[in-house]
Amino acid sequence: MLPFARVAILGLGLIGSSIARAVRQSMPTVHLSGYDADPAVRARAVELDLVDELTDTPGAAVMDADFVILCVPVGAMGAVAASIAADLPADAIVSDVGSSKAGVAKALAEALPGIAIVPAHPVAGTENSGPDAGFASLFNGRWCILTPAGDADPAAVMRVSTFWERIGARVDIMDAAHHDLVLAVTSHLPHLIAYTIVGTASDLEEVTQHEVIKYSAGGFRDFTRIAASDPTMWRDVFLANKGAVLEMLQRFSEDLTALQRAIRWGDGDALFDLFTRTRAIRRSIIEQGQDDARPDFGRVHD
Numbered sequence: 048m049l050p051f052a053r054v055a056i057l058g059l060g061l062i063g064s065s066i067a068r069a070v071r072q073s074m075p076t077v078h079l080s081g082y083d084a085d086p087a088v089r090a091r092a093v094e095l096d097l098v099d100e101l102t103d104t105p106g107a108a109v110m111d112a113d114f115v116i117l118c119v120p121v122g123a124m125g126a127v128a129a130s131i132a133a134d135l136p137a138d139a140i141v142s143d144v145g146s147s148k149a150g151v152a153k154a155l156a157e158a159l160p161g162i163a164i165v166p167a168h169p170v171a172g173t174e175n176s177g178p179d180a181g182f183a184s185l186f187n188g189r190w191c192i193l194t195p196a197g198d199a200d201p202a203a204v205m206r207v208s209t210f211w212e213r214i215g216a217r218v219d220i221m222d223a224a225h226h227d228l229v230l231a232v233t234s235h236l237p238h239l240i241a242y243t244i245v246g247t248a249s250d251l252e253e254v255t256q257h258e259v260i261k262y263s264a265g266g267f268r269d270f271t272r273i274a275a276s277d278p279t280m281w282r283d284v285f286l287a288n289k290g291a292v293l294e295m296l297q298r299f300s301e302d303l304t305a306l307q308r309a310i311r312w313g314d315g316d317a318l319f320d321l322f323t324r325t326r327a328i329r330r331s332i333i334e335q336g337q338d339d340a341r342p343d344f345g346r347v348h349d
């Protein structure tokens with residue numbers, strides 16, 4: 048039994064276009080409508096045949112939908128929700144894919160009073176953006192975290208959960224504030240560190256940019272992949288998840304200071320103990336199928 052018959056996707060970038068492709072593959076009878084604020088993205092969505100009906104306004108996309116997913120940057124969620132309020136069927140369920148949840152849930156609830164809202168965050172993505180970057184298998188085996196409010200209709204939560212499972216994801220349900228704390232340490236802080244280290248390396252005076260790029264395989268290269276992530280998306284994530292990110296950053300700074308002290312005092316045991324613990328975490332991630340077990344992330348070396 049299909050969870051929804053008519054799905055509207057607002058924002059047809061990496062995540063929105065991946066959802067469209069995955070729905071086409073796993074639920075081909077579902078009618079898909081779509082809208083994007085960028086006319087170039089709309090034109091590309093037609094060329095890629097991402098949806099059955101591409102509309103010129105957000106309202107037209109949701110008019111007959113039973114499920115609406117907002118796939119725009121976190122900072123645009125409230126405005127997009129407000130722009131569909133007048134055209135949304137009263138019994139439609141609204142969700143989103145934002146990387147931070149408490150602020151988005153509040154913005155959606157304010158813009159759409161009386162509508163069933165089930166916020167979601169698929170913990171899957173790449174450093175690329177736009178409709179060409181999407182692919183149908185993006186969510187396969189990945190977690191999608193739903194953060195419904197305490198008084199959310201369990202039937203609506205169940206339908207959204209089934210939708211994500213149908214497109215390959217595994218579903219967890221969590222309180223929005225807890226989601227924001229967990230993702231602050233697993234995703235947001237690592238992005239902040241990557242942005243910092245790549246910025247620091249590019250600002251150095253005694254090491255040339257040429258050298259940084261030439262010798263990048265020594266660890267720096269893997270940070271540059273994360274630091275290439277979409278600037279709009281990540282600006283919005285840090286502004287929206289300010290509290291949790293600052294809390295995790297404080298913890299991180301303290302741990303970094305402890306490491307600095309261990310290096311200064313030649314405390315090899317402290318360094319060795321930490322590096323042993325962190326290696327075990329990498330192994331657990333691989334054991335749980337959340338990354339490629341091959342060395343160097345499976346990169347091909349001639």
Ligand code: NAP
Nearest residue numbers: 058060061062084085118119120121145146172173176177
């Ligand atoms: P993306 O590839 O940049 O796509 C976002 C699309 O939304 C763009 O085409 C953008 O158009 C459009 N848009 C912006 N404002 C809009 C509005 N007011 N109305 C309609 N469309 C609008 O970004 P993405 O990576 O798919 O991210 C979308 C959401 O998914 C974000 O909330 C992000 O936090 C979340 N997410 C991302 C990842 C990831 O790894 N990328 C993973 C999980 C969740 P313009 O080109 O004009 O800006």
